[in-house]
Amino acid sequence: xxIEERTLRIGFGIKRASEREIGLPELLALQPxxxxxxxxxxxxFAANQFFRLNHGSLITDSRLRVNLRSLLDEFLRLxxxxxxxxxxxxxxxQRSSCQCxxxxxxxxxxxxxxxxxxxxxxxxxxxxxxxxxxISRRTFLKASSALAAGAPLLAGLIKAQAGExxxxxxxxxxxxxxxxxxxxPTQVDxxxxxxxxxxxxxxxxxxxxxxPSGVYxxxxxxxxxxxxxxxxxxxxANETDRVGDGKEGSVxxxxxxxxxxxxxxxxxxxSGGAGPTYVSMHPSGRFLLVANYFGGSVAVxxxxxxxxxxxxxxxxxxxxxxxxxxxxxxxxxxFAFSGHDRTHAHMxxxxxxxxxxxxxxxxxxxxxxxxxxxxxxxxxxxxxAAVSLPPGDGPRHFHFHPNGxxxxxxxxxxxxxxxxxxxxxxxxxxxxxxxxxxxPGFTGxxxxxxxxVSMDGRFVYAGNRLHDSIAxxxxxxxxxxxxxxxxxxxxxxxRSFNFDPTxxxxxxxxxxxxxxxxxxxxxxxxxxxxxGHYVPVGNxxxxxxxxxxxxx
Numbered sequence: 001x002x003i004e005e006r007t008l009r010i011g012f013g014i015k016r017a018s019e020r021e022i023g024l025p026e027l028l029a030l031q032p033x034x035x036x037x038x039x040x041x042x043x044x045f046a047a048n049q050f051f052r053l054n055h056g057s058l059i060t061d062s063r064l065r066v067n068l069r070s071l072l073d074e075f076l077r078l079x080x081x082x083x084x085x086x087x088x089x090x091x092x093x094q095r096s097s098c099q100c101x102x103x104x105x106x107x108x109x110x111x112x113x114x115x116x117x118x119x120x121x122x123x124x125x126x127x128x129x130x131x132x133x134x135i136s137r138r139t140f141l142k143a144s145s146a147l148a149a150g151a152p153l154l155a156g157l158i159k160a161q162a163g164e165x166x167x168x169x170x171x172x173x174x175x176x177x178x179x180x181x182x183x184x185p186t187q188v189d190x191x192x193x194x195x196x197x198x199x200x201x202x203x204x205x206x207x208x209x210x211x212p213s214g215v216y217x218x219x220x221x222x223x224x225x226x227x228x229x230x231x232x233x234x235x236x237a238n239e240t241d242r243v244g245d246g247k248e249g250s251v252x253x254x255x256x257x258x259x260x261x262x263x264x265x266x267x268x269x270x271s272g273g274a275g276p277t278y279v280s281m282h283p284s285g286r287f288l289l290v291a292n293y294f295g296g297s298v299a300v301x302x303x304x305x306x307x308x309x310x311x312x313x314x315x316x317x318x319x320x321x322x323x324x325x326x327x328x329x330x331x332x333x334x335f336a337f338s339g340h341d342r343t344h345a346h347m348x349x350x351x352x353x354x355x356x357x358x359x360x361x362x363x364x365x366x367x368x369x370x371x372x373x374x375x376x377x378x379x380x381x382x383x384x385a386a387v388s389l390p391p392g393d394g395p396r397h398f399h400f401h402p403n404g405x406x407x408x409x410x411x412x413x414x415x416x417x418x419x420x421x422x423x424x425x426x427x428x429x430x431x432x433x434x435x436x437x438x439x440p441g442f443t444g445x446x447x448x449x450x451x452x453v454s455m456d457g458r459f460v461y462a463g464n465r466l467h468d469s470i471a472x473x474x475x476x477x478x479x480x481x482x483x484x485x486x487x488x489x490x491x492x493x494x495r496s497f498n499f500d501p502t503x504x505x506x507x508x509x510x511x512x513x514x515x516x517x518x519x520x521x522x523x524x525x526x527x528x529x530x531x532g533h534y535v536p537v538g539n540x541x542x543x544x545x546x547x548x549x550x551x552x
């Protein structure tokens with residue numbers, strides 16, 4: 001019997017699609033990794049392909065996953081087949097067909113079977129059929145030897161799983177916690193402020209269920225959150241704060257308690273403009289980048305030694321010709337007019353190398369590219385300084401493909417996605433494909449929101465507000481997108497969404513629906529499967545995850 005899981009086949013060895021095999025001795029050699037968690041080479045794989053233990057799974061650099069529970073369950077099935085007779089083997093086989101998950105009480109299946117195996121006595125009733133017909137005696141002896149030799153691996157796995165189960169996976173949800181004020185009359189998105197600040201949850205790693213674990217009350221709408229790489233600091237963009245004569249927004253820095261994920265405020269600094277809507281960490285960890293939507297500016301704030309924030313080292317107010325209110329690529333019958341009343345910086349993020357910083361201005365219909373002086377924390381325009389999108393389409397967010405060469409931008413009012421080729425050496429973008437974010441035949445108004453590339457780079461997900469869906473696209477061999485389908489968000493106005501750290505679940509923040517909805521990700525097709533899990537949160541804007549089982 002073999003258990004099928006994507007392109008990997010699990011049996012008494014593991015074969016990739018190319019039929020290169022990893023044998024049991026090499027699997028057993030993984031035992032030292034249970035505690036140290038260091039990547040180690042396995043079998044005849046290429047030098048850059050390593051396995052490492054992560055939440056009870058073996059993971060390759062291409063993100064293919066082999067579940068150790070499945071493998072060990074198969075070994076135990078054979079063990080029970082040989083020494084307990086047909087009846088017990090059928091029960092074990094039925095258990096193996098259930099995708100080798102966790103029982104309801106949360107115990108690993110291997111730990112529930114071991115006591116059974118210890119109490120089973122062999123009988124002569126089935127002596128003529130001790131080994132199932134579909135398994136050779138040679139294979140059975142090999143598996144039995146592996147079970148005996150793998151006892152330390154089995155015990156170590158159970159111990160590792162039990163340890164991780166006690167350490168929280170934390171979700172932080174930023175919300176609109178007060179109404180927007182002092183905005184232009186053309187502003188169409190006016191959340192009433194139903195949230196309380198930053199809401200904390202503990203996430204079940206197996207089911208994806210979120211359980212409330214606290215709230216950091218903050219009445220200035222921390223609508224965007226960013227974690228540092230070490231997972232020790234959290235930063236928030238406080239969109240409805242108004243500071244000083246310029247009515248600037250603010251950005252806050254928090255220390256994270258690594259035991260339970262609770263937050264402690266370090267300090268709050270001015271954001272360099274009104275209405276900060278996006279923050280991101282520079283890859284160096286030394287700067288926080290801020291996009292101020294209502295001020296039309298971007299800023300660089302230094303990260304202090306304690307993780308707090310210093311005064312901005314640079315603020316840039318962009319200028320140029322505003323786009324029209326009617327988007328070039330708007331769906332037929334669309335009245336989605338927003339954001340072309342002035343400059344609106346909507347997102348800012350460094351490229352993977354950290355050499356260049358990109359930001360989108362919705363009002364200018366441009367993606368601007370900057371060089372960052374990491375000594376001074378100052379931005380200077382790249383050459384060329386920007387790339388233009390079709391007039392009125394309104395670029396909102398973007399996401400790099402894992403290969404760093406493909407760049408996907410989503411346009412809020414044009415309801416489309418543009419694929420760019422990215423020259424990492426020169427920081428230049430070249431548009432290659434434009435595709436609608438909506439299903440064929442759609443008419444009416446829609447505002448796009450979030451865009452994410454899956455962790456394995458095979459799918460792109462795009463958020464549609466008013467249509468209230470997440471569109472799914474497959475990524476071709478040259479990066480071009482093909483429409484796969486869509487999933488209803490089960491809540492009004494999905495402002496953003498995010499994957500959990502494993503990529504198995506996706507969570508949609510439905511701003512006007514006052515809820516977060518969990519979906520399971522089908523890694524083969526890219527489709528989203530509703531889990532049945534709703535989380536009540538007032539005006540959720542963003543969700544980010546921190547796995548406290550990882551070393552800080």
